[in-house]
Amino acid sequence: MKKMNQILAAALLACMAACTSNQKKEAATTETTATEAAAAAGDTTALAMTGTFEAIFPTTSCDGIRASLTINADSTYTYKSGYISEKDRQHESSGIYHLKAKDLIELITPSSGKKTYFKHVETGFVLSDSLGTVNQGELDGRYILKRQ
Structure with a gap:
């Protein structure tokens, strides 16, 4: 009888862990497809956010910083920036983004969070x-x- 109770308790714990894992997966899937859903629903703001956007930011120490942001419809991004005159000071990150508000996106770098x-x-x-x-x-x- 005691062994049967232990088996039932282990099975119950396994079921609870599986349910929790599924809820986390569902939440992540819902969050990562928010932009795609908005685009499918005809939200022109979400559609206007996709593409490549570039600028040269002014600086006092060099010719400027060249920056490029590419937003994809699949909730991924690439952001590149670097000093124009210093090729060894370039930075690139890519990962996923979330639509936090109608006009605000959050870029998340997977390696660092x-x-x-x-x-x-x-x-x-x-x-x-x-x-x-x-x-x-x-x-x-x-x-x-600005859009390119």
């Missing part, structure tokens, strides 16, 4: 914080990644 936010504006994308707040200032218009 780092999160970067971009706000979609009329002419492209601008770096923002997690709430969609962007820097305001004299040069703010020069930091917009």
